[in-house]
Amino acid sequence: MSPLAAVLAVVGLVAVTTVVGLVWKARTGRVTTRGRDDAEVVTPADVGADGSFGEKATLLQFSTEFCAYCPATRRLLGGLADRTEGVEHVDVDLTHSPELAQRFNVLQTPTTLLLDGRGAVRARIGGAPRPAELEASLAEILNTPGDDRVAA
Template identity: 80%
Template sequence: MTTVVGLIWKRRNGRVRLAADTAEIVRPTDVGTDAPFGERATLLQFSTEFCAYCPATRRVLGGLADHNDGVEHVDVDLTNSPELAQRFRVLQTPTTLLLDGRGAVRARIGGAPKRAELEASLADILNGTRHVAA
């Protein structure tokens, strides 16, 4: 049984999960930051001090933001903010929320993102394509 759970977790880890049609709106103040969100999209990363995958995720997300106009990467450290982890249902770090220009959660990634899926989801947001979870 443990092996099955581990295989399921590994398969889902880093995969983009699309948000429901009734997406939550997130603002910088909701996550305790002064960092501006992007005009077109925001890659909102939740990290902790002890996260092994967070620095690499930070580099990937930062690079994507740097190469796309109107996109910002915001990293929120949850080490001393368990209330934020609970509010945004963060069960592992890194966890990344992909927000559109309004701040609506369009997708969620638990674990280090799979780059191709991340880039495709960001392109959907930037192109105005609206995919939602079934």
């Protein structure tokens, strides 16, 4: 291979890697919404949670022991749940439950699922959530009629 071809190959590789990195960074922490009709319904038993989900919404966080952004995400989600009536924060540690990572297609931690009152997945956030987007998505879920759980 000629020196010029080698230099062009390296420059091309750096350019492609840079573009992939910029796209990944732009998507990390963004809320991806899902439709109400085709949403998967999650129960506390599905994730091994001891308690129950929120009456109006649940912030379901998947984390691991060695995740650098998980403690800050835990504080953000926990604080939001504490100040919002009917909303619970549930943190699931995937360190010893890799089958849950596969089932919920968790490719990075933290990953957060926003569940409505029925437990349906309404939004997903890969990486540390962006607070403004998180709050806007939660407000949308809380203001959607018909999402409250039906009393038995």
